[in-house]
Amino acid sequence: MKSTNRVSSLVLALLLCAAAPAASAHGTIPGINQFYNGVMHPFLAPAHLIALLALALLAGQQGLRPRPVEIIGLAGGYLLGAASAFKAGDPDTDPWLWAFTLCLGAGVALARAQPTRLRAITGGLIGLAIGLGSADVSMQGSQRIAALLGAGFGALIGIAYAALAVNTFTKRIQHPAARIAVRVLASWLTACAVLMLALTWKKSQ
Secondary structure, eight states, X not given: OHHHHHHHHHHHHHHHHHHSOOOOTTOOOTTSOHHHHHHHHHHHSHHHXXXXXXXXXXXXXXXXXXXXXXHHHHHHHHHHXXXXXXXXXXXXXXHXXXXXXXXXXXXXXXXXXXXXXXXXXXXXXXXXXXXXXXXXXXXXXXXXXXXXXXXXXXXXXHHHHHHHHHHIIIIISOOHHHHHHHHHHHHHHHHHHXXXXXXXXXXXX
16 A cells, blocks of 8 residues: 555656646746845746755755755855856756756665765756856846845755755654655655656757
């Protein structure tokens, strides 16, 4: 019965990913300034949100002590990506993020210890992709800078809270159900990433 429920949940997750409408990469919310629009951006762009969630699962599962290397790597990568975005324009980094999510999800689902350097590099690559993909070319000057600063702030705050929650239940409280839930969620993210990469490849043909 348990295996049947897991399969049903996985199928439902795949269907939701497939049925999700195409989201605007740089949609804005009326009535708030560009900084707060930037803060919301990582949570409104599906590829950004799922990649950040996968990275948070990794950081929380592997442990935030002595240093949260994934979050530090994310911050450094984002700064580099945001600075490069002014010359790079607005590249489509979603396929990169789906690929990173696939690798991260598989690693978290296996629940094996991973080298600190690899975890930091992974965080840096995700930060780079999000920084490059958060610059709206329709905005110029201070508005664009404000949006990029907001997106970086939102990404860092979001991953910090999520990673801390995972770390609390898996490392400090050491709740068995939490460890299993993290691995199951990681497997769902992996399945979604596979599906989105397949759809991206099909559209490119």
